[in-house]
Amino acid sequence: MIKNPEWQKPLHHSMVMVAAWVFFSFTLSSCGENGSVSESAMESSRRAIGEHALVFQRMKGGLSELKTPPLSAVREGSILVVSVGRGQIAAFEPPTGINNEVYPQVGATHAYTRWPNSGTALYALTNQSGDDDQVISVRTPPSDEITMAAVEVLGSRIEDVAWNEDREPEFFWSIRRKLFSDRSMTSHKVKTSGPATLIAFWWGDASSANSKTAEPDQGFLVVDSLLDEGALVQCAVAVKHVEKAGSYDVTWTATPIQGAQMWLVAVADNE
Secondary structure: OOOOOOHHHHHHHHHOOOOHHHHHHHHHHHOOOOOOOOOHHHHHHHEEEEEEEEEOOOOOOOOEEEEOOOOOOOOOOOOEEEEEEEOOOOOOOOOOOOOEEEEEEHHHHHHOOOOOEEEEEEEEEEEOOOOOOOEEEEEEEOOEEEEEEEEEOEEEEEEEEEEEEEOOHHHHHHHHHHHHEEEEEEEEEEEEEEOEEEEEEEEEEEOOOOOOOEEEEEOOOOEEEEEOOOOOOOEEEEEEOOOEEEEOOOOOEEEEEEEEEEEEEEEEOOO
16 A cells, blocks of 8 residues: 555545534534424414415416415505515516515525526515505516515514525535435524514525425424425425514525525514
8 A cells, every 4th residue: 555644634634524514414404403382482473474475487387477366464564575586587577566566675686506597586565555455476588487475574674684595515415415315504694673573485406306395493484385396496485473682593404405595584573
């Protein structure tokens, strides 16, 4: 055997790096498990939101406009938070309401690392008028895959917004798939100055093969999801009401192993 310390150093460093990554990955996979959440906490989260909807079109679906069903009980003064994911990032434009009101964009449009021609964006319209049968719509190329998720929040203002993409270097993916069946990924934190409702959007980047799963931790309640196989933009939406000021995040555990874009929005309670 040829023993050359200069050759052994890179190998040793790589082995240490992989071992540390395996330990860290195992820890993250364990951290994503849900703990016990009281029914009163879940009910508090349900009461903090109003209407919600998720609509989508598969690739080459043929629609030129995507619309939610009529949101029949939108309350005056509430906030509608909308996130859109689409296959053609160049086609992004703001959604509109039934009276042609435009939903302002919150933050930037973000491309997926794995799919750089696709992306997600966030929009919000505050101080809703309380109209019956509110419909949110967005135009789309008929050939594009697109998903739109909307949540009405009974709050006073958007206090904080966080976006991040969690995706490891390609070097680790083959190792992870041999060791794990799922993967946990954590959003960036949002800060609240008091009681607030948190809205989490998870946009996975897996391929079109097979159905998916995506489960949040820390008592977040899933209200809508699109996790079917096929050429579509997968999404899951969860909410949680918090009772005091603090910094909050959410960890999603997903199958198959994949990366994701995550948005987390904090809406302050009415004062």
